[in-house]
Amino acid sequence: MCDLLLAWLGECSGYSPFRVQRHTAHGEVTGTTVDDEGTVLTEHSARLGSVDALIPPQLPLPADQSRILAERDGRLVGLAVPAVEKIPADSLDRGFTSAVQYRLRVRVGVDHPKDAMRDLLDQWIPTVESEVRDHGDPADTELFLRWPSRDIHMTPVFLDHGLLPVTVLAVGVLKEQGHPSVPADLELRLAGAGDLDFVHRMYLAERKFSEQFPGTIARPETEGLLREHLATRLADGDLWAWIAIRDGEPVGLVAVSPPSDTRLAKPLVSLRPNTYLECCCVVPGERGAGLGKLLVRLAHHKLGMEGVRAVMLHYNLMNPLSVPFWSSLGYRPLWTHWQRRPVLKTP
Template identity: 30%
Template sequence: MTPAAERQRARFAALDPLLPPPPPLPPGEPLEAGGATGTITHVRFAAGSWQRLWSPAHLQILSAVLPLDAVAGMSALLSAWRERIALADAEPDSSCTVTWPSRDVAVSRALLDHGLAPQLALAVRAPAAGEAHSVPGVTVRESTRGDLEEIVGLRFEELRYTSLVGHGVVRPGAKALLAEEVRRGLQFGGRVWIAEEEGLTVGMVTGGKRSPIPGDALAGRLPPGEWGYVGTLAVTAAARGRGIGRALTAVVHDELFSPSLRGTFVSYNPANPLSPVFWHRQGYRPLWTTWAAAPAAALR
């Protein structure tokens, strides 16, 4: 580990004890400025793919190791990134992203000054069973194959809502892609619980367990060990505000809890007027924030 990387590791540990040691910079285009070093990784998602429902077609992802003056280093790196983008043709269906510790508010200022906005938060909760919560007339149960249509309908409504306040994109064939993803998730161990009222599905939540392994999306984001996750939570518009989301989440926490669990995590959009306050009330707090400027030409 280089002295700069070791310094950043110590800085992260002081910011938040749950931050794991940062991994080495991933392969990509090298970028250096103001004593900071970084790489830019290009990710392209194929037309018609599931990922394009939740992302632009082209992502430029900046990973960075900052100097002692982290704010100046990030600012210099973003300016150099902007100049590089200006020399190329910016694609309209694209975005520039940086994922950084949520508690590093000093560096957050530099990100804001360069036109990036918080797009996604990875939040964590201490390992604990859920506090039982019931709603009169509403039952929560694990889904069956017969619930597929209702689950996909709720997932589609959640996508439409997310497209208004965050990173969701309602593309052609979205419902078919959602249906296939639900089937695949259930096939490979994902679980879905639904809330019913008078025979009608009024809410759903997905969940499961994961362990960070080298090379996956959680590597360098969560400490090693077994983690529970809460995936998509959706409640019909007419049923919101009655505690159904809380009841669903409590069931997931109970089902996932075990003495060996490190905790649970969830991702939400900070700009969503419903998600942040809800998840914070369930005991979650942000660990990482993904900042984005879209399209790529918006970076300043």
């Protein structure tokens, strides 16, 4: 799976455990065992699967990391593993996240899931706030939690804790389709290393527009880092990109990661093989005439020929163009990224 997807998901670099005591909001859970956690994980996966059939069974939380626990009547009903990552200044990841990201991975059972989530957040957030007050620059920090978009019952819990829905990881299920009809004056071809300038320009144009909304952060170093990143991938064949050319000039781009079935994608979507659509952008004079949709349909056709069953992509919930565009092409929210940036609320 491509580096840009890893950055969006917040899993590019190794996260460090964020130390909290193994406790609950209602006292110690005595005798908690691996079997107790296994029961919660089984219930958690079943619950999410009932909410959205495309959510696969979830992976166990790392056994060697500190937990936050939630219990009711002496029974474990939820657990979470907190982590923190300090992202280097020369990392492309910083274009998608704060310099310091505090992340929570949650598993809740079927008994009182909202109460369990509330307990876990009530313990985690004050601990992070205290850490941020005592160390570093509080401005370039964020809380991050990824949760299935269709589990709307958790929405008031997240909002009550100051978390906002910023970005969605959307999914499109590919269906058999032929090659799209291409106008006679338009040429579509694969991009190569010699197309770096145009590919870079389209990625930047998409980013510049996205920087108007939460979820994408404008940083001066991003342009150079992105060019270096794309140059390497185009040279290595690690980017499938198609360019639209009219009158000898490139006018549009769609780019996807080569189909992958990696560990990272496993807990995200049940359909495999799958891939990630990174960029779709056309030059200003071509917008609004259907070229973007044509490029996406071309990518769908090419990916379908390779046996790909699902395509994932990110868009910002506040973007007035992305939501209707991707919905019209069959994409719908799968996971929502809930964030609070910065961690400390403004008085």
